[in-house]
Amino acid sequence: MIPTLELSEITQNIGRLFIGGIPGTELDDNTTKLIKNYHLGGIILFSRNIRDPLQLARLCKDLQMVSMEYRGFPLFLAIDQEGGRVARLKEPFSQFPGNAAIGENPNPEQSALHFASTTAREMSLVGLNMNMAPVLDVAQPNMDSHLVGRSFSHEPLLVTRLGEIVIDTMQQGGIMAVAKHFPGLGKSDLDPHLHLPYINATCEEMESIHLPPFAGAIEANVSGIMSSHAVYPALEPGIPATLSRKIMTDLLREKMCFDGLTISDDLEMGAIAEGRGLPEGAADAFEAGVDLLLICKSQSHLVNSIELIRDRLLRGDISFERLERSLERVTNYISRFLYPPKKISLKAVREYFTGKQA
Numbered sequence: 001m002i003p004t005l006e007l008s009e010i011t012q013n014i015g016r017l018f019i020g021g022i023p024g025t026e027l028d029d030n031t032t033k034l035i036k037n038y039h040l041g042g043i044i045l046f047s048r049n050i051r052d053p054l055q056l057a058r059l060c061k062d063l064q065m066v067s068m069e070y071r072g073f074p075l076f077l078a079i080d081q082e083g084g085r086v087a088r089l090k091e092p093f094s095q096f097p098g099n100a101a102i103g104e105n106p107n108p109e110q111s112a113l114h115f116a117s118t119t120a121r122e123m124s125l126v127g128l129n130m131n132m133a134p135v136l137d138v139a140q141p142n143m144d145s146h147l148v149g150r151s152f153s154h155e156p157l158l159v160t161r162l163g164e165i166v167i168d169t170m171q172q173g174g175i176m177a178v179a180k181h182f183p184g185l186g187k188s189d190l191d192p193h194l195h196l197p198y199i200n201a202t203c204e205e206m207e208s209i210h211l212p213p214f215a216g217a218i219e220a221n222v223s224g225i226m227s228s229h230a231v232y233p234a235l236e237p238g239i240p241a242t243l244s245r246k247i248m249t250d251l252l253r254e255k256m257c258f259d260g261l262t263i264s265d266d267l268e269m270g271a272i273a274e275g276r277g278l279p280e281g282a283a284d285a286f287e288a289g290v291d292l293l294l295i296c297k298s299q300s301h302l303v304n305s306i307e308l309i310r311d312r313l314l315r316g317d318i319s320f321e322r323l324e325r326s327l328e329r330v331t332n333y334i335s336r337f338l339y340p341p342k343k344i345s346l347k348a349v350r351e352y353f354t355g356k357q358a
Contacts, residue, residue: 007310010310010313010314011038011306011307011310012037012038012039013039013323013327014306014309014310014313014323015034015038015039015040015041015306016039016040016041016327016330017041017286017291017292017293017323017326017327017330018038018040018041018042018282018292018293018294018295018302018305018306019040019041019042019043019044019076019078019263019292019293019294019295020034020040020042020043020044020295020296020299020302021043021044021045021046021049021295021296021297021299022043022045022049022299023048024048024049025048025049025050025051025055025059026059026062027059027062027063027066030299031043031063031299032066034299034302034303035063035066035067035070035071035075036066036070038302038303038306039070039071040075040302041075041076041292041330042075042076042077042078042130042292043063043075043076043077043078044078044079044080044132044294044296045059045077045078045079045088045128046079046080046088046296047088047090050088050089050090052092053092053093053125053126053349053352053353054346054349054350054353056089056126056127056128057125057126057127057344057346057349058346060077060126060127060128060344061127061344061346063075063077064077064127064341064344068341073334073338074129074334074338074339074341076129076130076176076292076333076334076338077127077128077129077130078128078129078130078131078132078178079123079128079130079131079132080131080132080133081119081123081131081132081133082098082099082132082133082134082135082150083095083096083097083098083099083102083115083119083133084096084097084098084099084100084101084149084150085098085149085150086098086150089122089123092353092356093122094118094119094122094356096115096118096119098149098150099134099135099149099150099151099152099162100139100148100149100150100151100152100153101149102115102152102162103151103152103153103158103159103162108152108158108162109161109162109165112152112162112165112166112169113165113169115166116165116166116167116168116169116170116173117169117173119131119170119175120169120170120172120173120174120175121173122352123175124173124174124175124342125348125349125352126344126349127342127344128175129174129175129176129337129338129342130175130176130178130223130224131170131175131176131177131178132178132180132226132263133166133170133177133178133180134152134162134163134166134167134177134179134180135147135150135151135152135180135181136152136159136160136163136179136180136184136213136214136216136217137150137151137159137180137181137184137185137186137210137213138151138153138154138155138156138159138184138186138209138210138213139151139152139153139154139186140154140186140187140209142189143186143187143188143189144188144189144190144191144197145191146191146193147185147186147188151186154186156208156209156210156212156213157212159212159213160212160213160215160216161216163179163213163216163217163220164216164217164219164220167179167217167220167221167222168220168221171221171222171223174337174342175337176223176224176261176333176337177217177222177223177224178222178223178224178225178226178261178263179213179214179217179222179224179225179226180225180226180228180265181226181227181228181229181230181265182214182225182226182227182228182241182247182252183206183210183211183214183228183232183235183241183247183251183252184199184201184206184209184210184211184213184214184228185197185199185228185230186209186210187199187200187201187205187210188230192228192229192230192265192269192270192271193269193270193271194269194270194271195270195271195274196229196230196231196240196270196271196274196275197229197230197231197271198230198231198233199228199230199231199232199233200233201232201234202234203234203235205234206232206234206235211256214252214256215256218256218257218258218260221260222260223260223261223333223337224260224261224262224263224292225252225258225260225261225262225263226262226263226264226265227241227242227247227248227262227263227264227265227285227290228240228241228242228265229241229242229265229269229271229272230271232244232247235247235251240271240272240275240276242264242265242267242272242281242285242288242290243272243276243281243284243285243288244288245287245288245289247288248262248285248288248289248290249288249289252289253289259329260329260333261291261292261329261330261333262289262290262291262292263290263291263292263294264282264285264290264292264293264294265294266294266295266296267281267282267285267293267294267295267301267305268295268296268297268298268301278295278298278301278304278305279301279304279305279307279308279309280308282295282301282305282308282309283305283308283309283312283318286309286318286322286326287312287317287318287322291326291329291330292326292330293305
């Protein structure tokens with residue numbers, strides 16, 4: 001069916017598989033054009049985009065209004081709100097100390113529940129619908145500093161249990177949870193924002209330590225699983241997990257039976273951009289089995305990546321069936337979490353956060 005579509009329709013179908021960033025705190029013309037012309041699937045927001053709850057609610061409202069006008073369905077509106085050192089929502093949003101503090105709490109399960117329920121309520125209130133959390137990496141000795149404080153524990157069972165609680169609670173609150181960084185970054189001694197790490201873990205270590213939390217997330221019906229920009233020689237030598245069909249499809253889809261959304265980590269990170277580069281890295285990730293491709297800053301990189309995937313499809317290097325499978329999953333999660341479209345009440349936002357500060 002898809003090959004009979006017009007070129008613009010094929011381009012827009014591919015655009016639905018991308019989550020991009022925007023430059024400022026208001027909807028800008030270039031972002032509007034991206035949504036209109038490329039049917040962009042979602043937006044991820046960072047500190048540069050957030051001034052206060054009312055401004056954020058207005059921005060989410062404007063983004064969804066443009067999406068409904070030009071695409072006819074809502075956007076994924078995502079954020080990294082792990083708590084602790086990775087929290088884009090600052091005060092007056094509720095602040096939490098992060099996963100390590102949850103894991104070390106005398107009652108870690110109650111602590112995880114409180115974090116997830118409060119975060120889901122406040123995210124939903126301002127119009128966000130996807131949290132790039134929880135981190136399910138199992139802490140290891142000599143773990144790189146960029147992960148310190150972000151892991152629940154060095155105990156796989158505790159990471160699994162707390163991850164399940166956060167996932168279940170957030171999703172009951174209407175927020176899609178995204179478990180990361182598959183198949184586990186806990187043994188990394190480099191920061192993939194800058195370098196390409198090699199995770200020298202045996203297959204036995206992967207099975208007993210790093211994969212169980214993700215298996216638990218799948219059992220908890222997690223909406224998304226984010227790939228790691230690291231090489232796992234025991235699983236596939238020389239190829240980062242994000243670009244590896246053996247990891248993203250053979251292991252995650254077929255062996256672990258995950259049928260939710262697979263999401264790349266930011267493809268502009270050094271681990272990919274300095275190696276495979278963009279737009280090739282995005283196309284390779286899609287071929288490997290990634291459904292949603294994350295490009296957090298450069299909108300020109302995003303457009304170039306959409307067009308390269310389109311060119312590979314038209315040449316026959318990628319099958320249209322591959323595109324259809326991802327579109328089906330995206331449509332399924334839009335139906336489950338974004339319908340009926342949520343009305344964002346600026347009055348409710350004002351009253352909630354005024355009450356918190358009183």
